[in-house]
Amino acid sequence: MASPPEQPDAGPTPALRPLRRDARHNREVVLAAARRMFAVHGAECSFEDIAREAGVGVGTVYRRFPDRRTLIEAILEQRVTDVDAAVSEALALEDTWAAARLFIGSAARMQLEDRGLRELLHDHGFVSAGLAMLRHRIAPAAEEFAARLRHDGAREDLTGDDVLVLIRMLGSLPPEAGTASPTGRDAGFERYLGLVLDGVRRRPATEG
Known part of the structure; x- marks a missing residue:
């Protein structure tokens, strides 16, 4: 199950808020690992495998990318x-x-x-x-x-x-x-x- 949003909805454009530096770093690390895993194993590779490749917990993957479509996009x-x-x-x-x-x-x-x-x-x-x-x-x-x-x-x-x-x-x-x-x-x-x-x-x- 996807983790809940880290911040409450405070307006029509919450997604435009910049990520904290550590959150932004985690996103970049996860995305780079996902690209490598997708390239080798295909679009259905698991979030667990991506987390292992990135060296982070699977919860970190879900916080940055709550579902597969978000990650693919x-x-x-x-x-x-x-x-x-x-x-x-x-x-x-x-x-x-x-x-x-x-x-x-x-x-x-x-x-x-x-x-x-x-x-x-x-x-x-x-x-x-x-x-x-x-x-x-x-x-x-x-x-x-x-x-x-x-x-x-x-x-x-x-x-x-x-x-x-x-x-x-x-x-x-x-x-x-x-x-x-x-x-x-x-x-x-x-x-x-x-x-x-x-x-x-x-x-x-x-x-x-």
Whole structure:
């Protein structure tokens, strides 16, 4: 059972009150542990396991996140920040294909390396403000990269939706595809990413 609120309801916006420093620290520790556990074990990992990973009591987890949805939304809010950073970094590159490789690769890796995120993205019955915001952020970026690619040698029919499908395809690779090889390179993932990008390049017209 969730613990009762730490402070009484004294107005319409009690949630806007800043947390005490120790409470804020506990929240950050729990959230970081939850992200690690979700990435490895999926979105249904227990609060007890999260508490153990964070090195706190399970009551601390419930005080900061009274239910699973609250915790999931907090994790997805951080994922939105990750997407924004990846998009900004990629758009800053002048080389169109290098930018597309960075954007598509980063977005796909977020799914490939995070079991919980993959599960949520493929659960069509799960309605979430965080997932909606993720899609709101990534869809226009996909359109932007598709337009840049069309202008710089990609197929003329390439669309933003196509780019999103390519991200989902790469993000659905077996987890071992992202494991570093003995040389330190993610040979499997990088190879598939290269094949995907080669597949959208415009082919020269054949003679005859």
